[in-house]
Amino acid sequence: MKNIKLHKPTVDELWFREKCMSDPNTMAYNAGYDVSFEGYHKDTGCIDFPQDKWQEWANTKLNNSNFFYAYILDIETNQFVGYVNFNKDPKTKRATMGIVIKSEFHGQGYMRPAMMKVIEMAKEKGVEFLTDTVPENREKALKVFYDLGFKKTGKFTSKKFDQEEVVAEIEKEI
Numbered sequence: 001m002k003n004i005k006l007h008k009p010t011v012d013e014l015w016f017r018e019k020c021m022s023d024p025n026t027m028a029y030n031a032g033y034d035v036s037f038e039g040y041h042k043d044t045g046c047i048d049f050p051q052d053k054w055q056e057w058a059n060t061k062l063n064n065s066n067f068f069y070a071y072i073l074d075i076e077t078n079q080f081v082g083y084v085n086f087n088k089d090p091k092t093k094r095a096t097m098g099i100v101i102k103s104e105f106h107g108q109g110y111m112r113p114a115m116m117k118v119i120e121m122a123k124e125k126g127v128e129f130l131t132d133t134v135p136e137n138r139e140k141a142l143k144v145f146y147d148l149g150f151k152k153t154g155k156f157t158s159k160k161f162d163q164e165e166v167v168a169e170i171e172k173e174i
């Protein structure tokens with residue numbers, strides 16, 4: 001298994017987040033949604049994250065005890081390969097999570113070890129239920145979630161460009 005650790009970035013290291021979010025290959029999963037927030041590009045899924053926003057983002061996100069964000073660092077190559085996050089509701093102790101691996105590192109086995117670390121970290125931070133929403137056509141990703149103990153709790157449809165997409169709601173009690 002890949003030897004990784006989760007690394008909380010400093011403001012100066014937010015270049016990697018910008019690199020991921022401006023890369024159409026990495027962000028393709030995020031394209032085509034009818035959402036309108038500043039900096040979102042529906043055609044590619046990319047999200048603007050210029051350097052003048054880094055400090056403000058770090059202040060509101062990295063210093064928020066209910067929000068966890070970390071890079072996935074390959075210990076052997078000393079490279080950042082992706083990032084993970086979760087957002088905890090302090091009342092319900094539920095947290096919604098996300099994981100993104102930069103496209104050039106896809107298919108190299110980073111997802112499972114990174115997910116294992118996220119689950120560990122969520123437990124440490126008092127999360128009782130970890131949830132995610134995953135399009136059902138991301139079968140390889142869903143298999144890893146289910147292998148790690150996530151259960152399907154529901155589904156909904158959303159529109160990606162002009163196609164209906166079925167999205168699974170999944171949850172793990174931790």
Ligand SMILES: CC(C)(COP(=O)(O)OP(=O)(O)OC[C@H]1O[C@@H](n2cnc3c(N)ncnc32)[C@H](O)[C@@H]1OP(=O)(O)O)[C@@H](O)C(=O)NCCC(=O)NCCS
Pocket residue numbers: 026029098099100101102105106107108109110111112132133134135138140141144
């Ligand atoms: C989903 C995502 C995180 C997967 O990352 P990845 O690093 O490419 O994943 P891995 O290489 O670890 O592969 C995941 C699983 O699929 C399997 N897999 C990968 N390529 C495969 C292939 N061509 N055929 C069969 N299985 C394959 C792997 O073996 C692995 O399973 P295992 O841990 O049981 O061996 C990545 O594609 C991504 O960032 N996507 C965009 C965001 C996203 O969808 N996030 C997740 C849900 S919202």
